Amino acid sequence: MPQNYMGSLVFDFDGERLFEPGDGDMNLIVNGIRFETHRYLIKRFKKWGDLSKLGPGPRACIVIMGGASAEDFMRMLRVLYSTTLEGPFEFDIPTLVSSLQIATEYEYPALRNYAIKHLKRAELTAIKRIEIARKFDLPSWEKPAFMDLCNRDESITEEEANILGVAAFLRVTEIREREQRRRGSRVDVEREGKAIKSELAEVDLNQGTDGPTFIPCT
Incomplete structure (x- = not known):
């Protein structure tokens, strides 16, 4: 125009x-x-x-x-x-x-x-919802959008950090790191459980083949 x-x-x-x-x-x-x-x-x-x-x-x-x-x-x-x-x-x-x-x-x-x-x-992306919420006084939009930012896998971009501001960015980063550690611990537990199941399955399969031979007494 x-x-x-x-x-x-x-x-x-x-x-x-x-x-x-x-x-x-x-x-x-x-x-x-x-x-x-x-x-x-x-x-x-x-x-x-x-x-x-x-x-x-x-x-x-x-x-x-x-x-x-x-x-x-x-x-x-x-x-x-x-x-x-x-x-x-x-x-x-x-x-x-x-x-x-x-x-x-x-x-x-x-x-x-x-x-x-x-x-x-x-x-709308989470950061766009936050931007609109702040600019036009829509506080009910912010919490769900922040939750999306904290739970998503992708890292916070520089542009998103600038929109969030220092305090909000640091808070989101802290929550994301804590959530990722929690997910990591849960994954480790799941992996350990799968390994134990696998070992038990191998024991069941080997029973009766590699075990000791019993000879009855006469």
């Missing part, structure tokens, strides 16, 4: 425009990108709820100064406009995360809940 755009971008859904340029009644400007959109959708966000100050006409606009990028807004608008169409729709993880970010920052609870519900069903 270009960093600057003189006209307004009209949102499309799967390559088809939902409305013609000029049919929108307001604009969002994000990092120099102008999105033509509709007030009845944008006012669902609590922080943008009072649009009366914008005045009439399609040239009315809100300049967005926040953490979300123009690409985040493009993804979010895809979800927002899907509510005007017949579904159901499937959205990828980046689209859901962008929607969650904007819904959280600008206070649209229904959109936030929608994004969370669908992200729960998505195939």
Whole structure:
């Protein structure tokens, strides 16, 4: 997406425009990108709820100064406009995360809940769940994700360690080492048990062939 755009971008859904340029009644400007959109959708966000100050006409606009990028807004608008169409729709993880970010920052609870519900069903790595949980205040996501990190066989990568932070990384490493020692002890016990069974089986098989010969007394 270009960093600057003189006209307004009209949102499309799967390559088809939902409305013609000029049919929108307001604009969002994000990092120099102008999105033509509709007030009845944008006012669902609590922080943008009072649009009366914008005045009439399609040239009315809100300049967005926040953490979300123009690409985040493009993804979010895809979800927002899907509510005007017949579904159901499937959205990828980046689209859901962008929607969650904007819904959280600008206070649209229904959109936030929608994004969370669908992200729960998505195939996210443990570290991605932790990252999302921390960023969007989802504490119930963290414990299961940390358990997955502690129990998995693969080592913690440098990127994952940076996301975890020093304290959490050291704690996870400690738990992983303890779990690996426990597994190792269990494996040793299982191996010893198998060896004993094998020896007993050999004794049973050899009975009556290599044992002493008894001669009855006369």
